[in-house]
Amino acid sequence: MILLTGATGAVGRLLADSLLGRGAAVRAVTRAPATAALPAGVRVVEGDAALRPDLLGDALAGVDAIFLHPRVAGDRAAELLALARERGVRRVVALAAMNIDDPLDEQPSRAAGDRNRECEEVAVASGLEWTSLRPSSFAGNTARAWGGQLRAGDVVRYPFGAFQESLVDERDIAEVAAHALLGKLPSGRRLELTGPRSLSHRETVAVLGGVLGRELRFEEIPAGAAADAMIRAGMPAPFVQALMARYARHLDRPQHPATGVVQEILGRPARGYDAWAADHADAFGG
DSSP: OEEESSTTSTTHHHHHHHHHHTTOOEEEEESOGGGOOOOTTOEEEEOOTTTOGGGOTGGGTTOSEEEEOTTTTGGGHHHHHHHHHHTTOOEEEEEOOTTTTSOGGGOHHHHTTOOHHHHHHHHHHSSSEEEEEEEOSBTTHHHHHHHHHHHHOSEEEESOTTOEEOOBOHHHHHHHHHHHHTTOSOSSEEEEEOOSSOEEHHHHHHHHHHHHTSOOEEEEOOHHHHHHHHHHTTOOHHHHHHHHHHHHHTTTSOSSOOOOHHHHHHSSOOOOHHHHHHHTGGGGTO
């Protein structure tokens, strides 16, 4: 039995599908079972790993491995894993990030609640067999950043056109996580997961245009103007400030160059951004 925290998130849903497809029994903890809408076959239990991990004893019964989500477990991850070990869980796979060692105020996901560094440290110290996944930025982030603009027109107005990173397809993260949870990988590794190559913001928009069959244009705007617009649109100021700091810090070199770890584990190349975009064209207006 595999227990998932963060099962309704961008990676968790895909991970549930991947595990079910491999014949695994999957249990998911969520605060809102009635609206979880998880794949058929997932056993959903109500619980809150961040607020009351001490109440998850029943959910851990018969569990072999646990997927630890840094936003869901948060600052209570150590309590959750201690209870998991007491209940006989043998393995933990923690979701972290490649920028885990950057200054905390340059980690945008931290401003959104992720505790990547803490969850990895807790997993390593848990006494369980552990694997930490350190993905680069999710390909899906481009839909959140540019989807509204491209549903309305053919111009992306965004800062730091030369900033480069190797975006990772969330499906690849999920497949690697499934391998680790099922014990098919040596434990004690920090796996840096990326796409097959680095792309600048400007190049990413060009790839997207080719996939969509549209003549898209990238128009670079100053970081300050972009930040103001994001905050006016309702994005939290600490998140926006961390995002701009991340871009500025890594402008002279790719932040997340390709590592080849996905291919090493899955036996095939990592999915490229073009493949991700083809499967998510609706997010940009088709």
